[in-house]
Amino acid sequence: MSAVASPPVALPQTGASDGFRHAYRTELQKLTAQLTTRLLAVVTVLGPFAFAAVLKVQSGTPSDALFGAWVHASGFAISLVILGFAGSWGFPIIAGVLAGDLFSSEDRHGTWKTILTRSCTREDIFSGKLLAVGTLAIALSALLAIATLVAGIALVGAQSMVNLSGAPTSAGRIFAVTVVSWVYCLLPVLAYTSLAILFSVATRNGILGVLGPLMVALATQLLDLIGKGVIVHLLLIGSAFDGWHGLFVTHPFFGPLLISAGVCVVWIAACLTASWRILRRRDFLTTSAGPRPGWTAPIRVVAIAVAVFAVLALACNLGPNGVTGYRVSASLGPTFNNVTLLQQALIGRHAPAGARLDVLPNCNKRGSADVGPGDWNCNLYVYLPQPKSIPFQQTSVEYEVSVQYNGCWKASAPPAFLGGPTMANARGASVTNPLFIVYGCFNIL
Amino acid sequence: MEAVRTSGLVKRFDATVAVDTVDLVVPTGQVRGLLGPNGAGKTTLLRMLFGLIRPDAGRVELLGRELAALGTTALHSVGGFVEEPCFYPYLSARANLRLLARLDGDTATAAELDEALEQVDLLSRADDRVSGFSTGMRQRLGIAAALLRAPRLLLLDEPTSGLDPAGTRAVATLVQRLAADGVAILLSSHQIGELERVCGAYTVLRHGRVVWDGTATDLEREAPTSAYQLITSDDDRALELATGRPGVHVRRSTRGGLAVAAPQDSLDRLVIALGDARIAVRRLELLVSPLESMFFALTGDGGGDQLEPLALAEQVLAGAPMTAGAEA
Numbered sequence: 001m002s003a004v005a006s007p008p009v010a011l012p013q014t015g016a017s018d019g020f021r022h023a024y025r026t027e028l029q030k031l032t033a034q035l036t037t038r039l040l041a042v043v044t045v046l047g048p049f050a051f052a053a054v055l056k057v058q059s060g061t062p063s064d065a066l067f068g069a070w071v072h073a074s075g076f077a078i079s080l081v082i083l084g085f086a087g088s089w090g091f092p093i094i095a096g097v098l099a100g101d102l103f104s105s106e107d108r109h110g111t112w113k114t115i116l117t118r119s120c121t122r123e124d125i126f127s128g129k130l131l132a133v134g135t136l137a138i139a140l141s142a143l144l145a146i147a148t149l150v151a152g153i154a155l156v157g158a159q160s161m162v163n164l165s166g167a168p169t170s171a172g173r174i175f176a177v178t179v180v181s182w183v184y185c186l187l188p189v190l191a192y193t194s195l196a197i198l199f200s201v202a203t204r205n206g207i208l209g210v211l212g213p214l215m216v217a218l219a220t221q222l223l224d225l226i227g228k229g230v231i232v233h234l235l236l237i238g239s240a241f242d243g244w245h246g247l248f249v250t251h252p253f254f255g256p257l258l259i260s261a262g263v264c265v266v267w268i269a270a271c272l273t274a275s276w277r278i279l280r281r282r283d284f285l286t287t288s289a290g291p292r293p294g295w296t297a298p299i300r301v302v303a304i305a306v307a308v309f310a311v312l313a314l315a316c317n318l319g320p321n322g323v324t325g326y327r328v329s330a331s332l333g334p335t336f337n338n339v340t341l342l343q344q345a346l347i348g349r350h351a352p353a354g355a356r357l358d359v360l361p362n363c364n365k366r367g368s369a370d371v372g373p374g375d376w377n378c379n380l381y382v383y384l385p386q387p388k389s390i391p392f393q394q395t396s397v398e399y400e401v402s403v404q405y406n407g408c409w410k411a412s413a414p415p416a417f418l419g420g421p422t423m424a425n426a427r428g429a430s431v432t433n434p435l436f437i438v439y440g441c442f443n444i445l
Numbered sequence: 446m447e448a449v450r451t452s453g454l455v456k457r458f459d460a461t462v463a464v465d466t467v468d469l470v471v472p473t474g475q476v477r478g479l480l481g482p483n484g485a486g487k488t489t490l491l492r493m494l495f496g497l498i499r500p501d502a503g504r505v506e507l508l509g510r511e512l513a514a515l516g517t518t519a520l521h522s523v524g525g526f527v528e529e530p531c532f533y534p535y536l537s538a539r540a541n542l543r544l545l546a547r548l549d550g551d552t553a554t555a556a557e558l559d560e561a562l563e564q565v566d567l568l569s570r571a572d573d574r575v576s577g578f579s580t581g582m583r584q585r586l587g588i589a590a591a592l593l594r595a596p597r598l599l600l601l602d603e604p605t606s607g608l609d610p611a612g613t614r615a616v617a618t619l620v621q622r623l624a625a626d627g628v629a630i631l632l633s634s635h636q637i638g639e640l641e642r643v644c645g646a647y648t649v650l651r652h653g654r655v656v657w658d659g660t661a662t663d664l665e666r667e668a669p670t671s672a673y674q675l676i677t678s679d680d681d682r683a684l685e686l687a688t689g690r691p692g693v694h695v696r697r698s699t700r701g702g703l704a705v706a707a708p709q710d711s712l713d714r715l716v717i718a719l720g721d722a723r724i725a726v727r728r729l730e731l732l733v734s735p736l737e738s739m740f741f742a743l744t745g746d747g748g749g750d751q752l753e754p755l756a757l758a759e760q761v762l763a764g765a766p767m768t769a770g771a772e773a
Contacts, residue, residue, distance in 0.1 A: 022547055025547055026548050030544065110531035112497070114526070114590070115548060116496065116497060117527075118520065283497070284497040
């Protein structure tokens with residue numbers, strides 16, 4: 001090291017608001033410099049194209065997902081299927097990778113003392129980190145949304161599609177509602193991000209911070225399979241990703257969306273408040289990089305998580321029943337009416353405007369009382385229109401209906417009765433058979 | 446103006462009092478050495494000055510500004526580091542400095558960053574990731590990071606740890622130059638020789654309490670007798686001549702020559718007497734400085750008892766460590 005001849009570089013003083021701005025830009029620089037963030041961005045952009053390309057070269061469909069049967073018919077279905085997957089796994093992964101190590105990495109690198117001894121307060125650093133990770137979470141979610149739409153439209157097309165009431169909907173409306181759905185999902189994304197931040201601050205363990213949101217998402221998936229009440233489900237962050245379903249029916253319902261939006265705001269506020277209280281009161285004592293993460297904290301967290309999960313599982317029956325036989329029947333009947341008319345139109349049998357079938361659905365849950373999510377069996381007594389024959393011929397259709405806790409369902413019929421997944425339209429082209437798999441959603445509130 | 450003023454500073458960890466009612470003043474332009482054995486509270490004190498930990502009692506003023514609430518006061522114009530400097534391993538040295546400069550206000554140009562790196566001889570490694578840096582290189586990068594913000598107060602904890610002799614000397618030169626420019630420096634180190642080279646005042650901690658505080662002149666006056674190694678043309682006659690002289694303690698050293706403990710004026714008279722007796726002084730080396738004597742007197746097991754300087758001199762000659770010890 002040479003002796004110094006010149007004076008040190010002079011830097012100006014910064015004010016309180018400047019400190020936050022500088023911390024924000026610094027954290028943004030750090031996050032974007034990390035390999036995991038860059039990999040996440042690459043997967044976010046390329047993943048939808050890979051997914052759409054794979055679907056393009058095969059005839060199968062991810063029919064268990066809402067709109068999954070329509071991925072060969074409309075590019076918007078691809079975006080919505082990915083939105084469904086992202087709500088279950090993709091967004092928790094994004095939140096965990098971005099935010100789960102945001103604070104604990106400073107402990108691992110021993111850099112708390114490096115950044116806290118500059119011209120920024122703890123509040124500046126905390127706020128800067130929050131805003132930086134929030135910016136990236138929103139940016140990656142937006143990238144994912146754009147990539148799914150571009151991939152779907154480029155590889156499949158921007159065709160119109162049936163909504164969750166079985167009614168044909170214009171491409172423009174589907175596009176608009178799809179965009180709104182992605183935008184709405186930013187709220188639960190930020191809630192998961194806040195949760196990851198809390199894990200990171202509280203445990204000082206990057207592994208727990210990154211995996212925490214994923215584990216919460218897994219627990220949410222498991223809880224969604226049990227219980228008949230709506231209260232616990234509505235309070236979970238993961239359930240908030242279902243809020244957009246109500247926008248895709250002919251007569252949209254907003255109750256679950258508004259409640260889950262409020263729930264997300266509460267989660268965000270609670271997680272960030274707790275994180276700030278922990279960080280504000282913390283004494284930074286550890287030497288340099290500190291010890292490697294041990295197993296004590298993870299074991300403690302797992303034990304607490306198991307206990308919380310057990311309590312939530314027991315509480316899943318609290319509140320009114322969201323899924324009832326009446327609601328399933330009331331949703332399936334009109335939807336079946338719509339898709340039947342659509343199928344007839346596709347094969348050239350156009351019903352008069354406003355025509356309705358006489359559909360009498362009768363839905364029962366297999367092996368248990370007629371409430372709650374699970375496998376249902378529905379018989380629909382319906383008059384099928386026959387060419388040049390009045391009145392219509394009466395027949396019955398049996399559907400196996402898989403109903404989720406959130407009121408969304410998938411009905412599938414035996415191929416021998418209503419045809420296969422595709423059919424020939426009036427011009428002889430192969431199109432999706434709207435009666436083979438039917439999707440719908442009803443309001444559980 | 447006082448760069449640092451603490452009054453009644455206390456920090457407890459459970460039943461342990463790490464810092465106990467510490468009053469400390471560092472005026473502008475002063476280089477003050479902070480000494481103490483392991484666990485004396487040096488690092489805890491520095492961490493409190495940096496706002497990294499909360500005092501249980503007392504107050505801290507840096508550059509006339511009170512650190513009223515932890516985390517709500519930004520450390521403007523205060524540079525330095527506590528324990529070894531840490532950086533983001535996945536970033537280069539330059540990127541780390543740019544990032545820290547951004548936290549300070551983001552007006553450092555690329556040339557200014559390069560200048561800081563040049564000052565610590567890291568310009569050639571500026572684009573290497575810090576993960577590949579040695580301890581010494583990280584230490585030098587820490588110094589560059591501290592200088593980057595034009596500090597008026599530097600708090601340095603073992604700044605030469607891991608540096609080679611040339612690097613250590615350069616840090617000393619840098620500290621002296623900054624002090625000449627009016628920068629106040631609080632320097633914690635277990636290298637007593639390093640402190641003696643640059644410090645104009647000292648604060649000695651023991652069990653979290655200040656056991657001595659004063660200027661280098663005070664220390665010279667109050668310190669126990671220094672110890673020397675004396676090698677002459679006739680050590681037997683020199684021992685005979687020195688024995689019994691007022692203020693002089695002497696004995697044969699196990700490593701050759703004589704170990705002599707004496708105040709400066711008594712030592713002068715001894716050297717003149719040796720010359721008069723036609724005994725040539727071939728080597729007269731300071732083994733235990735006033736600061737070392739004082740340090741061991743204050744922080745030894747006797748808790749302030751006068752240690753026997755000749756025993757310390759023997760330790761030096763035997764190669765035993767004579768340092769204050771790094772704090773855990």
